[in-house]
Amino acid sequence: MTAEIASDAGAVTRRPAAEAAGELRPPPWLGQRRRRPAVSLALRLSVPLALLVAWWWAAGSGRIPPDVLTGPGAVLSALRELASTGQLADYVLASARRAALGVLVGCGAGLVLGAAAGLSALGEELIDLTLQMKRAVPFLALVPLFISWFGVGETFKVALIAVAASAPMYAYVYLGVRGVDRKVVEAARGFGLRGARLAVSVVLPSALPSVLMALRISLAVSLTGLIAAEQLGATEGIGYLVTLAQQYYRNDYMVLCILIYALLGLLIDLAIRGVERLATPWRGQVTAR
Amino acid sequence: MTRDGHEVAVRVRGLRKAFGAKTVLDGIDLEVRRGEFFALLGPSGTGKTTLLRLLAGLERPDAGTVLTAPRVTTVYQEPRLVVARRVLANVTLGLPRPTRGSSRGSSRDRGVRALAEVGLGGRERAWPATLSGGEAQRVALARALVRDPQVLLLDEPFAALDALTRLQAQDLVAELCARHRPAVVLVTHDVDEAVRLADRVAVLDGGAFVVDRAIELPRPRGASSAASDPAALEHRRELLARLGVSPPSGQAVVPSDQVAPPSDQVAPPSDRDDPPSDRADLPADRGVIA
Numbered sequence: 355m356t357a358e359i360a361s362d363a364g365a366v367t368r369r370p371a372a373e374a375a376g377e378l379r380p381p382p383w384l385g386q387r388r389r390r391p392a393v394s395l396a397l398r399l400s401v402p403l404a405l406l407v408a409w410w411w412a413a414g415s416g417r418i419p420p421d422v423l424t425g426p427g428a429v430l431s432a433l434r435e436l437a438s439t440g441q442l443a444d445y446v447l448a449s450a451r452r453a454a455l456g457v458l459v460g461c462g463a464g465l466v467l468g469a470a471a472g473l474s475a476l477g478e479e480l481i482d483l484t485l486q487m488k489r490a491v492p493f494l495a496l497v498p499l500f501i502s503w504f505g506v507g508e509t510f511k512v513a514l515i516a517v518a519a520s521a522p523m524y525a526y527v528y529l530g531v532r533g534v535d536r537k538v539v540e541a542a543r544g545f546g547l548r549g550a551r552l553a554v555s556v557v558l559p560s561a562l563p564s565v566l567m568a569l570r571i572s573l574a575v576s577l578t579g580l581i582a583a584e585q586l587g588a589t590e591g592i593g594y595l596v597t598l599a600q601q602y603y604r605n606d607y608m609v610l611c612i613l614i615y616a617l618l619g620l621l622i623d624l625a626i627r628g629v630e631r632l633a634t635p636w637r638g639q640v641t642a643r
Numbered sequence: 644m645t646r647d648g649h650e651v652a653v654r655v656r657g658l659r660k661a662f663g664a665k666t667v668l669d670g671i672d673l674e675v676r677r678g679e680f681f682a683l684l685g686p687s688g689t690g691k692t693t694l695l696r697l698l699a700g701l702e703r704p705d706a707g708t709v710l711t712a713p714r715v716t717t718v719y720q721e722p723r724l725v726v727a728r729r730v731l732a733n734v735t736l737g738l739p740r741p742t743r744g745s746s747r748g749s750s751r752d753r754g755v756r757a758l759a760e761v762g763l764g765g766r767e768r769a770w771p772a773t774l775s776g777g778e779a780q781r782v783a784l785a786r787a788l789v790r791d792p793q794v795l796l797l798d799e800p801f802a803a804l805d806a807l808t809r810l811q812a813q814d815l816v817a818e819l820c821a822r823h824r825p826a827v828v829l830v831t832h833d834v835d836e837a838v839r840l841a842d843r844v845a846v847l848d849g850g851a852f853v854v855d856r857a858i859e860l861p862r863p864r865g866a867s868s869a870a871s872d873p874a875a876l877e878h879r880r881e882l883l884a885r886l887g888v889s890p891p892s893g894q895a896v897v898p899s900d901q902v903a904p905p906s907d908q909v910a911p912p913s914d915r916d917d918p919p920s921d922r923a924d925l926p927a928d929r930g931v932i933a
Binding site for chain 2: 535537538540541542544545546547551555556559560562634635636637
């Protein structure tokens with residue numbers, strides 16, 4: 355009888371009397387609790403909203419001076435100002451174009467190299483050490499060298515983002531390919547699959563979750579590359595806006611840029627989640643078995 | 644080769660295989676003909692799976708010869724399906740792709756037929772993760788049969804199944820082997836399974852066959868008839884004795900489907916008895932393909 359059981363499910367203690375009587379009870383629920391999506395969304399949004407409210411209140415009541423952190427109102431008007439001149443759209447588009455091109459080149463190279471190193475012993479011998487060394491070099495250390503090669507134009511910016519994005523892509527694809535169940539690969543080889551066919555029909559599909567994970571991280575890293583690239587020789591872009599804000603000491607622009615980056619990161623993450631759902635439909639079909 | 648369809652599909656002569664200082668197989672001779680069902684019993688670690696891997700080309704012999712017909716396929720203890728591909732794609736894995744001009748999708752049709760044969764018609768587009776253990780193993784069976792094998796290697800394919808599913812899967816395998824007539828080599832821990840399915844049973848111990856016995860029982864051998872037939876019980880008793888399991892004196896041997904299923908197995912089903920599986924042809928630091 356449930357009335358005899360302490361309501362705290364974490365520690366199901368029964369009264370000795372009930373135990374002695376051999377009383378039955380429903381098993382304590384060990385399954386996962388499922389929240390309704392609306393509740394879940396509300397919980398997710400609650401902390402960012404609380405932070406926003408705290409910021410609003412702190413700035414409005416003068417507890418934080420405006421030259422330390424301007425209030426949301428000032429940031430909003432900065433946003434309105436930029437949006438009305440069309441600069442905001444131009445800047446975001448310029449940044450997105452650079453990032454997309456850099457990510458495309460960098461992730462493409464990382465994917466091919468990671469797959470080659472993961473799939474074949476020869477590839478690993480030829481590629482891995484070099485790329486491990488490259489990975490040890492922070493890509494920001496390449497900035498002066500790249501400027502002397504490419505100048506401060508678009509090539510430099512795209513190249514820097516590409517280099518930044520390629521490293522996680524290579525590492526995760528390599529690990530993903532290595533992590534494919536060797537027993538399955540052995541069975542496939544027993545059915546006559548070799549080389550490219552084995553890679554395309556067995557190994558790469560199995561490694562797809564790792565590839566998507568890599569894409570997520572590469573995109574996040576590319577945002578860092580974007581700031582670094584756009585602080586030099588740019589006349590548009592979000593990174594340029596950061597530089598301007600710094601030069602003119604405009605706190606509202608500084609905060610606005612940070613918020614734009616946060617929003618971009620969030621959008622990228624959502625997009626990748628959508629891609630994951632489409633590209634790996636075999637996942638999430640069943641719960642743990 | 645003879646013309647009556649009884650040509651030899653597996654021929655092993657003087658086979659020796661050692662892992663380090665441990666000689667696992669020492670002077671094995673074996674012939675299996677098309678249509679013959681050969682079952683290999685033995686305690687854990689005696690090299691049953693190693694023999695199978697040698698036949699599959701996954702290990703190299705240290706001495707002796709291993710010859711097989713060209714089309715060899717294996718069903719393992721685990722289904723070994725590619726989780727990222729649908730059931731039909733798993734079955735037709737590696738089959739020739741339809742070329743322009745030929746009947747389009749002939750591999751596909753063969754895959755669909757093979758799935759229907761194992762009782763999974765209509766499940767072509769299912770994902771492997773949604774299948775039960777028995778269903779997944781039937782997909783693995785369809786994947787082997789679709790290649791029309793001359794030699795079918797079964798590496799404890801029923802070990803991970805529950806008792807009821809196991810009996811059904813055994814019937815299915817018996818039926819399919821009778822229809823397609825490959826040379827079958829079954830590795831198992833289960834004496835009843837061997838007696839029920841095989842034309843010939845051998846016990847491997849100390850690197851050599853200590854028993855190699857024909858099982859002449861009428862087919863089909865239903866689960867209950869195989870268990871109650873006096874000849875089958877005699878085979879069972881003898882094989883168990885060779886495996887070091889003897890019933891208490893004066894007590895009848897109880898068929899396995901009347902007791903808890905794992906109790907008469909010589910060892911729990913596991914792939915512990917194949918030392919080579921960890922050192923398979925892919926050392927951990929090498930690539931997946933090369």
